[in-house]
Amino acid sequence: MKFLYSFNSKLNNSATRKKTSLCRGILRIPIWLLLTFLFWSVSDGGKVLVIPLDGSHWLSMRLIVERLHQRGHQAVVIAPDASLRIQPSIHYTLKTFAVPYTKGYMKEEIKKFGHVPFSYQSFLAKTTELFVRARNISTLFFNTCQQLLYNKEMIAYLEESQFDVVFMVPVSPCGQIIAEHLSIPSVYYTRGLQCGLEGTQCPNPPSYVPKFFTGNTHHMKFHQRVKNFLVSFLEPLTCSIIYLPYNVLGTAFLQREVSMRELYSQASIWLLRYDFVLDYPQPLMPNMVLIGGINCEKKSPLTQEFEAIVNASGEHGIVVFSLGSMVSEIPMKKAMEIAAALGTIPQTVLWRYTGEVPSNLANNTRLVKWLPQNDLLAHPKARAFITHAGSHGIYEGICNAVPMVLMPLFGDQMDNAVRMESRGAGVTLNVLEMTSKDLSDALKAVIYDKTYKENIKRLSELHLDRPIHPLDLAVHWVEFVMKHKGAPHLRPAAHDLNWVQYHSIDVIAFLLAVVLIVLYISLECCLFCFRKCGWKKGRLNKKSKSKSQ
């Protein structure tokens, strides 16, 4: 397998060098297909069933799938036919299944979701809208899962294919239901643990482990600890409600009673996009493997167009600005405020933006429909990074040691921003409330105040000083699970205990009962002795009194 890998990666490198030659590129495809076929037929590689989630998750998950393919494994990706990001590739076989919505609907939903943070609404109205949209997305996931499980053709194909592992994103437990059905182990790929946490049996003390969506750091004041405690107390309940339909669906499909907690507890390995330069230190379980920063791997030289822009920026350098794949246009009023702020700095700003061009756009600002974010941040002229604080972007900022201006919009972005700001590596702004001056000040701060650069440089050095690259680590563990048919030696016995047993409530009750009984008996004995003595004394007194009379 190692021979195949080195051969394959050499081929890959040479292919990259020849990228500019179109003819050679076209010729490469059948060669690749031929080689892929040869690898699959002669190698001792395994078969990986990939159940991803559409969106930015896929961008880094794909890296692992590609590397697995390079190492001689066969990957089959299953995805809804309305997926926006999950496209066919020479590295895997894409199998799609029909869903009752279109790509257009998906695009529209994402666009609407992206508009929410920029809309001036009352707190209640905004929360309600966010809740409704989140519920819609949740329903979308559920419907997708339902369509997959009741797609007889697809299920028959999966049953026949003899996969070795399910490699999945656990936002939906659909992949785990399939893993159970096929009786094969699973590896999870995720950013956080929220609802799945219960399935890991990982202790998570709310006193210093900030819950996602609270905006807390690991150093909490009393009121923040109260908030964190309440969230951690209510989370299992919320999760039970959200995942209730899956319990019903899973039970019907697997023909046995299943719960979300039980399903998630079956994961052999959790590949977590954690790193303690971003996240705060907390307890971990043996089957959690930290692969934060895995997405920094993909680096290419800049195209001539971008190289020219960067070189023209002179000594001032560049600022990279992107609000992520879900938000590429924003309301004109906000766009103009931002454009005005960008005009106040001497750096060249590369802004990923597909909306109407703001009339006040300064000369130093270049609007682009797409930008090679990691490659631009890796350039020595990168001075600052304006980001929506998605975890992929944050890791790219850390890997390349570029201080950040953080404009979180939704999801875990606020928490990511808080983490970076608490470490002195960036300035967080409220995208709705910020003024032009706020943005301008924040940019000047992260560019000219040396502490930001020093802090992000220190974090970057800590992050990059690791014994093994996260991509190699992730691939190792997927292969481990395939080879050993899971990782049962990493499964804690806590999974076999109920809540009362896990928290030793029965033991404490028993010991308390013993203590109370012992105390009671001792007390009774004392009282008995006391009474005996008192009675004797009383009798003696009586006797002596009667004698004296």
Added chain:
Amino acid sequence: MKFLYSFNSKLNNSATRKKTSLCRGILRIPIWLLLTFLFWSVSDGGKVLVIPLDGSHWLSMRLIVERLHQRGHQAVVIAPDASLRIQPSIHYTLKTFAVPYTKGYMKEEIKKFGHVPFSYQSFLAKTTELFVRARNISTLFFNTCQQLLYNKEMIAYLEESQFDVVFMVPVSPCGQIIAEHLSIPSVYYTRGLQCGLEGTQCPNPPSYVPKFFTGNTHHMKFHQRVKNFLVSFLEPLTCSIIYLPYNVLGTAFLQREVSMRELYSQASIWLLRYDFVLDYPQPLMPNMVLIGGINCEKKSPLTQEFEAIVNASGEHGIVVFSLGSMVSEIPMKKAMEIAAALGTIPQTVLWRYTGEVPSNLANNTRLVKWLPQNDLLAHPKARAFITHAGSHGIYEGICNAVPMVLMPLFGDQMDNAVRMESRGAGVTLNVLEMTSKDLSDALKAVIYDKTYKENIKRLSELHLDRPIHPLDLAVHWVEFVMKHKGAPHLRPAAHDLNWVQYHSIDVIAFLLAVVLIVLYISLECCLFCFRKCGWKKGRLNKKSKSKSQ
């Protein structure tokens, strides 16, 4: 530094090949010294202060020190002048300090300690003797620490030497007191966590994490959970008593109030000789690095003498028998029982034994004063391993997939044995109570019952399938701590909380108070309304009654 490493390791490899040539060996020493001097003067290596513990710990800790030296770092080992195992080496500078006991005393104490498990005494007498001897050893450690801290010459040398890290065994907090005094970070090297656990802030639920010295597995019945809970409840108290003198010593030496808990919480990295094929899965903290099996690294070809014995064993193969470095002779009665059992199997037994030769020793048994345990176990003819279940031996058994007969004597050995037996990789015997037949049956079982071999083979495969070798991992983290002056990003905020805050007792009390106040106010309001209504009704009734009258 990388260049130096490869050059150095090539030199090392070639040196190993030429080991048989005495002249070359003698010539090598000055070359080594010269190269060492050159490395230190030209490399960018760091300075490591090693504070080890005499005994088997040192055998594997030394591997890391040697590798650090090969990578261009300078290591200074400080040890009492009565050390038995810690000897001068070309890989480090050994600095000894005077202690009020001799090597002879140490040997005698160890010999006496080794005799306890074989002595027929009442449970109370045996426990008392073990307690007295453990207290003696504890006093010995404390006196050693005291001698070191009050050795002005040594402390002055340490102050001048500008070390980058203290690499130490945390059985005694002496090394951490020195690290605090020198204001440098520390890396711990240990098998278990017992008393130091508090300093890690690692959750350790007694419901499924068996405490050392209980003999429990991770699947506990109710009475075992009670025992485990009681031990985990009493452990902090016991530890406080044991380490109390160090608090006083540390406070006096550092001229500020220190506690053991605070001292241990300063560790940058805990290198733990854990692996989940031996230990049971449990929560971990981010600064815990698992390097179980690190000692399997050291492999050499067998000498002619041992090669001849092994080859002569024929198809039956060999059995390796050692009770560890602390016990090399045992009472004659027990030795004869064992010798009789060994004679019942067709395998050649290599028994490390320095006592009087039992008169009934069979022809298949060869007594040796020392044996290359790991090299013999690595031989394809190794059929079984009779061991005292020390963690080093157990890992060698696992690495080489040799099923075991376990005869635990003291310390964590009973727990190690329970772990191996619970995984079907060995049979545990009580060395005092076992008969010849018991040992013979156990040996035949592990040699001829295929399940033992299959189980240990599976464990071995799981153990050896790792992304990076434990030795490289250990060296990486020592270098990391040197380079980054610690690993503060891995330090959980739990260290900054007191017991009440950590367990959210104040938050729960506050929330309970709020709930009670709300309930009380609601109740009062209800009662008020009820009274109002009742009063009105009463008045109305009264009025209507008076009207009707």
